[in-house]
Amino acid sequence: MNAPGTVCARCAKIKQRCDGGTPCSRCARLGHTCEAQIRGSMMAARSSEAQTHAQTQARRPRASRSRAGCLSCKERKKKCDETRPRCSDCRRLNLPCRWWSRSPISSSGSVSELDRQSPSQGVPLSDTATAAPSTSPSREGWIAPSDQRGSASPSGSASVSAAGHGSNIDWSAQAEMVVTPVASPGGDMPYLDNEEDRSLFNHYLHTVARALSRTASTDSAGNPFLTTLVPMAAASDTLTSVLLGLSGCHWRRVYPGIWKRALARQGRALSQVNGLLARRDGPYPYPLEACAAVLLLCLTELCDGTSRVWKWHLKAARTLLASTPTAEPEGGAEVTAEGAFCRTLFHYLDSMSTISRCKPPLLHKVQGNSSSGLADLIATTTNTSAELQPTNTSPADPISGMAPALLDLLGMVNLLAAHRSRRVDELSDLGFRTAAAQVQARLDNWRAAYDESVVGPVNDRNETSAPHANSATTAFEWAVRLRLHQIVDGYDPRHAAVETALERILQAVLSIPYGSPVEGSLLFPLVIAGASSTVMERRMLVKERLMVMENTVGFGHIGRARELLETVWAEEQQQGGCNWARVRYTRFPGVVFI
Numbered sequence: 001m002n003a004p005g006t007v008c009a010r011c012a013k014i015k016q017r018c019d020g021g022t023p024c025s026r027c028a029r030l031g032h033t034c035e036a037q038i039r040g041s042m043m044a045a046r047s048s049e050a051q052t053h054a055q056t057q058a059r060r061p062r063a064s065r066s067r068a069g070c071l072s073c074k075e076r077k078k079k080c081d082e083t084r085p086r087c088s089d090c091r092r093l094n095l096p097c098r099w100w101s102r103s104p105i106s107s108s109g110s111v112s113e114l115d116r117q118s119p120s121q122g123v124p125l126s127d128t129a130t131a132a133p134s135t136s137p138s139r140e141g142w143i144a145p146s147d148q149r150g151s152a153s154p155s156g157s158a159s160v161s162a163a164g165h166g167s168n169i170d171w172s173a174q175a176e177m178v179v180t181p182v183a184s185p186g187g188d189m190p191y192l193d194n195e196e197d198r199s200l201f202n203h204y205l206h207t208v209a210r211a212l213s214r215t216a217s218t219d220s221a222g223n224p225f226l227t228t229l230v231p232m233a234a235a236s237d238t239l240t241s242v243l244l245g246l247s248g249c250h251w252r253r254v255y256p257g258i259w260k261r262a263l264a265r266q267g268r269a270l271s272q273v274n275g276l277l278a279r280r281d282g283p284y285p286y287p288l289e290a291c292a293a294v295l296l297l298c299l300t301e302l303c304d305g306t307s308r309v310w311k312w313h314l315k316a317a318r319t320l321l322a323s324t325p326t327a328e329p330e331g332g333a334e335v336t337a338e339g340a341f342c343r344t345l346f347h348y349l350d351s352m353s354t355i356s357r358c359k360p361p362l363l364h365k366v367q368g369n370s371s372s373g374l375a376d377l378i379a380t381t382t383n384t385s386a387e388l389q390p391t392n393t394s395p396a397d398p399i400s401g402m403a404p405a406l407l408d409l410l411g412m413v414n415l416l417a418a419h420r421s422r423r424v425d426e427l428s429d430l431g432f433r434t435a436a437a438q439v440q441a442r443l444d445n446w447r448a449a450y451d452e453s454v455v456g457p458v459n460d461r462n463e464t465s466a467p468h469a470n471s472a473t474t475a476f477e478w479a480v481r482l483r484l485h486q487i488v489d490g491y492d493p494r495h496a497a498v499e500t501a502l503e504r505i506l507q508a509v510l511s512i513p514y515g516s517p518v519e520g521s522l523l524f525p526l527v528i529a530g531a532s533s534t535v536m537e538r539r540m541l542v543k544e545r546l547m548v549m550e551n552t553v554g555f556g557h558i559g560r561a562r563e564l565l566e567t568v569w570a571e572e573q574q575q576g577g578c579n580w581a582r583v584r585y586t587r588f589p590g591v592v593f594i
Contacts, residue, residue, distance in 0.1 A: 009037035071098040075257065094206060095255055096199040189233070191240040196261040201240075204247040205230070211250065211553050212299075214401025214472075214521050222398055228341045229292070236289045238276060241269035242296040249300050250554050266300065269293060291320040291342050298349060302592045305557030310592070314353060317346055318362045341399075348400040351407040352524065352594045354414035355483070358585065361411035396469055401521035402476050405446055412439050413484045420487055436488045443481060467511070472518040475508035479525035482532065491580055493532050505529040506538060509545060515552045523549070523561060524593035530565040531580045539569060557591055564588045 010032050011018035018024045023034030069080025070087050072095045080087050090097035192198050209225040220226050233239040248262020276290040298313035321343065335343075350361050396403055416436055423429040454470060482501035489495065505525045512519060522545070530542035546562040564584060572578040584591070 006036060009035045012037045068100075071100070072096060093254060094199075094203050096195055098195075189240065191233075191237040196258060197244060197265070200244040200247040200251070200258065200262060200265075203251050204243050207554070208247050208250045210517070211520065211555070213398050214518055215396070215398035224337075224341050224344075224398055228337050229296075232289065232292060232338060236293075238269055238272040238293050239289055239296070241265040241272065242293050242300070245269060246296060246300045246303070249304050249556070253554065253556065266297070269297065273297070286320050286323055288336075288338055288342070291317060292338065294320060295342055295345050295349070299345070299594075301590075302349065302353075302594055303555040303557050305555070305560035305591050308590050310353070310590070311357070314346075314349060314362065318350075321346055344397060344399050344404075347404065347407060348397070349592075349594065351411045351414075352400075353592050354411055354417075355524070356584070356589065356592050358414065358417050360415040360418050396473065401469065401472055401518050403446075403450070403473065406473070406476060406480065409439065409443055409446065410480050410483070412442070413480055413487065416484070417487045433488065436484065439484060440481075443477070443484075447477065468513070468516050468518050471508040471511045472521040475505050475512075475522060475525035478504040478508070479528045482528055486532075491532075493534050498532050502529055502532060502538065506541060509541075514548050519549060520553050523558060527561050527565060527593050531568055539565075557594070560588060560591045561593060564591060 006020055007018040008020075008024050008027060010027055011024060016026065018026065021028075023032075026032075027034035069082050070090060072090055073080035073087060078089060080089065084099065086097040089095070189201060192201055205226070209223055209229075210220075212225050213223040215222050229239070229243065233243050242265075245262050245266030248259050248265075252259040252262070273290055273293050276287055276293070279287060294313055294317045298310045298317060301307040301310035301313060354361050397407075400407060416432070416439065419432060419435075423432050450473070478501045482498065482505070485495070485497045485501070489497070492498070506529060509522055509526065509529075512522065526542050526545055530539060530546075533539050533542065542565065543562060546558060546565075550558050550562070564587075567587065568578050568580055568583050571583070
């Protein structure tokens with residue numbers, strides 16, 4: 001018989017409420033034997049159950065958590081494989097690999113001999129660098145790690161000094177930075193202040209310079225962003241700061257923590273450019289490094305894709321270009337490699353930015369006039385006939401990946417765009433269409449000459465990459481033709497000329513593999529083809545390739561271009577039509593399809 005207020009053994013076992021009756025209502029309803037539970041056995045059962053639970057908790061395997069991983073993985077909250085001197089994630093992402101120093105530190109602040117022998121120094125990229133420093137040829141031009149808190153040893157290991165004595169040690173000051181030294185075309189870089197600067201510069205050498213160069217060859221000897229810019233940066237703190245800012249602009253999507261340092265170097269470069277512009281002590285009003293720095297600042301803003309400051313940089317570069325030795329030589333004088341690089345880069349940025357500015361190229365403006373007329377355009381197409389003829393001795397530009405003649409033709413097409421709103425009567429419309437017909441004839445003549453040049457000997461070319469370069473050139477050419485059609489005849493996607501251009505562009509894009517060195521030249525053809533596509537399969541093809549390029553090329557303006565196309569497609573689906581030009585000029589004015 002159960003005492004009032006007690007719980008029977010059955011209800012206690014299944015942990016249900018019991019009314020304490022004899023029998024209880026639950027046991028009576030279910031036909032169970034209702035017995036009173038024994039107090040002692042209940043306590044013993046609870047004690048045994050608690051002991052079993054404790055043993056189970058003790059035997060339960062704990063989650064694998066990196067407690068001795070590098071600081072970079074801890075900051076990104078990623079699992080570290082604790083491989084020293086650089087873990088696999090830091091090697092794969094080219095991040096600075098920092099470790100806590102676990103060696104005992106004496107009162108004098110020096111690191112023990114055991115820590116000196118630890119693998120805290122940088123590891124060379126090639127296997128030949130494992131030889132002795134005196135016999136290894138690859139040690140020339142290394143960027144050896146150093147620490148502002150201690151002196152760097154000749155072997156590359158930095159000695160860390162303690163911030164305090166005894167037990168009051170500042171352990172945050174003992175994080176060792178391990179930066180992989182790389183072979184630099186420009187030798188030692190004297191203007192890298194700390195480990196973050198070295199990481200940014202290494203990232204520029206390995207990734208950014210190759211993403212910017214559109215040459216079909218993978219050899220760094222033909223990359224002017226390495227062979228020309230790096231030696232200039234080795235002799236100029238201003239250019240070093242600009243290159244670090246450009247590297248941070250590329251790296252911020254994967255490693256956001258580095259952007260603060262890159263932004264500081266970019267601001268430092270801006271103040272240094274102001275100092276360079278104030279100098280008047282040479283044969284030219286402005287030094288050459290000022291022109292190169294302004295052009296690279298413009299390139300950084302264009303690759304970011306969210307800023308409009310690039311317009312002012314480009315106009316400033318136009319003024320500097322006219323007063324530096326980058327101008328056309330007179331009397332047979334030679335132009336230096338640095339001057340030729342500045343002029344080529346300006347020509348590329350000037351021609352491509354006309355798509356977003358919808359204004360004449362700065363190089364084609366008439367002195368004393370803010371905009372060129374159609375008569376000037378016709379004269380330009382007549383006077384530049386020699387420049388538009390491609391030859392075997394003048395390959396594609398490694399900065400743009402295109403023949404310079406195509407950039408000239410694109411500038412002429414956008415010069416027409418600046419005059420399309422001035423067709424107020426039949427006479428002005430006739431002059432506009434006459435100029436457009438001449439530009440179309442120039443395109444046809446250029447294509448014929450280009451076909452003759454590529455039919456010639458191909459043995460001197462890279463046989464695996466030359467077809468990809470030809471495909472990129474074809475895609476760019478038909479993008480220029482489609483742009484010319486839109487300016488003259490409007491944005492009707494059902495026009496036969498639009499269908500032909502889309503087929504040629506997409507076929508050329510499909511023939512170029514992912515990660516090709518010339519893939520960066522496809523942004524303009526992809527955007528103009530995606531804006532004119534009405535078929536879902538074509539739109540998905542363009543979107544997929546742009547998403548791949550966001551990772552292979554890596555700059556932010558590619559993602560912005562994809563957002564522009566998605567905005568146009570969404571408005572067209574919702575409203576039954578979309579003004580492509582209005583969306584591009586009003587909502588995405590900072591995007592240039594370089």
